[in-house]
Amino acid sequence: MTRPDATPLPGVDPRFARSARRWLVAYPRDWREERADEVTSLLADLAAPGARRVGARAGLPLVWSGMAARRRRRPPLHVVLGYRALSRPVPARYRAWVRADLTDPWRPLWAGWWRLLGVTPVLAMLVATADATHEVLGVLTFLLAFAATASACDAAYRRRDAERHLLPSAGERLQPGDARRAEVLRDRAQALPAAEAAVRALVVLALGSAGCLVVAAAGGGPGVGIAVTVAVGAALGPVALRRTRRRAPLLDALPPQPGRRLVLPTTGALAAAPLGAAAVVGLAATTVAAGDERAVVATVALAAAAAGAPVLLWVRGWLRSRRDLAGVDVLRALVTGRRPPLDLPRPGLVLVPPAAQGTDGGALSEA
Amino acid sequence: MRLTEQSYLVLLALAEEPRHGYGIVQAVRDLSDGDVRLGAGTLYGVLDRLVGAGWAEACGEEVVDGRLRRYYRLTGQGREVVAAHTQRLAALARRASRVVGPVGRPAAGGAW
Numbered sequence: 496m497t498r499p500d501a502t503p504l505p506g507v508d509p510r511f512a513r514s515a516r517r518w519l520v521a522y523p524r525d526w527r528e529e530r531a532d533e534v535t536s537l538l539a540d541l542a543a544p545g546a547r548r549v550g551a552r553a554g555l556p557l558v559w560s561g562m563a564a565r566r567r568r569r570p571p572l573h574v575v576l577g578y579r580a581l582s583r584p585v586p587a588r589y590r591a592w593v594r595a596d597l598t599d600p601w602r603p604l605w606a607g608w609w610r611l612l613g614v615t616p617v618l619a620m621l622v623a624t625a626d627a628t629h630e631v632l633g634v635l636t637f638l639l640a641f642a643a644t645a646s647a648c649d650a651a652y653r654r655r656d657a658e659r660h661l662l663p664s665a666g667e668r669l670q671p672g673d674a675r676r677a678e679v680l681r682d683r684a685q686a687l688p689a690a691e692a693a694v695r696a697l698v699v700l701a702l703g704s705a706g707c708l709v710v711a712a713a714g715g716g717p718g719v720g721i722a723v724t725v726a727v728g729a730a731l732g733p734v735a736l737r738r739t740r741r742r743a744p745l746l747d748a749l750p751p752q753p754g755r756r757l758v759l760p761t762t763g764a765l766a767a768a769p770l771g772a773a774a775v776v777g778l779a780a781t782t783v784a785a786g787d788e789r790a791v792v793a794t795v796a797l798a799a800a801a802a803g804a805p806v807l808l809w810v811r812g813w814l815r816s817r818r819d820l821a822g823v824d825v826l827r828a829l830v831t832g833r834r835p836p837l838d839l840p841r842p843g844l845v846l847v848p849p850a851a852q853g854t855d856g857g858a859l860s861e862a
Numbered sequence: 863m864r865l866t867e868q869s870y871l872v873l874l875a876l877a878e879e880p881r882h883g884y885g886i887v888q889a890v891r892d893l894s895d896g897d898v899r900l901g902a903g904t905l906y907g908v909l910d911r912l913v914g915a916g917w918a919e920a921c922g923e924e925v926v927d928g929r930l931r932r933y934y935r936l937t938g939q940g941r942e943v944v945a946a947h948t949q950r951l952a953a954l955a956r957r958a959s960r961v962v963g964p965v966g967r968p969a970a971g972g973a974w
Contacts, residue, residue, distance in 0.1 A: 541884070
């Protein structure tokens with residue numbers, strides 16, 4: 496859709512190009528993707544021959560100009576607030592801003608918080624009036640669970656918001672940068688990055704729940720039940736691993752999937768599993784602080800981590816040589832023992848490319 | 863949009879012919895007799911505003927010596943703006959020269 500960030504310009508020293516990209520960071524991301532090469536070329540034209548980096552004299556105006564570019568296209572505050580907190584429609588002239596917002600890979604990590612705006616006073620009051628540790632921990636757990644859900648639902652939220660804000664209304668002329676309905680390839684996330692995120696979640700879960708159990712044990716809780724449960728979990732691990740290894744050949748020699756596009760999971764989506772694990776740890780800590788001497792949640796979490804560790808670690812290693820597998824296929828094959836079905840194109844949205852991409856800017860001349 | 867000296871010079875540079883970024887920088891330097899040397903940050907700030915106002919537009923790109931050149935040209939509206947502003951400046955210069963006397967001639971009055 497756009498020129499990727501790392502396109503080498505053969506006429507520019509790569510070190511100079513990297514330095515130029517660092518100075519361009521203040522511009523909106525889609526502006527950079529579209530025009531970084533052009534600006535880098537100009538900077539190289541203006542620089543002394545053989546320059547290896549962009550100096551502050553040329554760089555600082557770029558930072559300033561980038562901030563101004565962001566300011567210029569940001570809608571007024573009440574429109575931003577309405578869009579973020581209440582998902583209200585944004586006037587058509589701010590669509591470029593909405594589009595950049597919806598394609599931001601970090602979006603799920605911060606956009607979800609705006610939906611909490613309404614309950615912020617309640618949460619603040621809960622923390623301010625909390626007279627016990629477990630109440631504060633409870634609020635923290637809620638926030639972690641909320642962040643995990645927002646990350647996990649990221650793709651669905653984006654699709655819904657794109658439908659609401661980027662589709663021109665009836666009778667409106669389709670502009671560059673708008674979205675239109677079309678049959679689109681089915682996006683499937685790669686399995687390896689997802690498996691790596693799952694391993695990170697496992698580490699959070701194991702360390703966090705173990706920490707809770709140490710605290711509970713120091714408080715004099717009974718240790719036998721905990722030890723038995725965790726031992727059972729650890730014993731289940733090899734069993735699950737055997738099953739997984741038996742089913743892995745289902746993923747060999749898969750037929751091609753012309754109706755599918757294999758994509759890298761977004762940074763935000765990858766955060767869902769570790770955040771979810773952190774929320775479980777938070778719940779465990781809350782129950783321990785609230786006086787649950789047997790630390791049930793922490794025990795179950797540690798047992799689950801012990802059971803899942805062999806499978807997850809093996810799958811991650813196994814996927815390293817199979818980077819073209821989709822996460823959903825791996826999950827389906829290993830859990831249900833079925834081979835992946837064929838993906839079909841489905842109704843979706845495509846973005847009309849921005850005008851500056853074309854070799855002829857004629858589309859803008861009627862403006 | 864307010865027309866600054868830099869924006870006016872960029873419009874003038876584009877009024878002559880479609881130019882790429884480096885071409886604009888050079889044309890502006892010539893037009894201003896070497897006074898205004900645009901950097902990349904200033905130039906793209908100006909270009910963004912001109913394109914946003916509908917006075918200029920991108921019109922194709924090419925790769926020369928491994929460097930990307932995107933060309934810009936004036937729109938009809940941009941041409942009107944630059945003509946109107948030039949007339950205003952010319953009228954201002956006429957009035958100014960009535961006030962301070964013709965430029966380049968010694969001022970009237972005694973000297974010692």
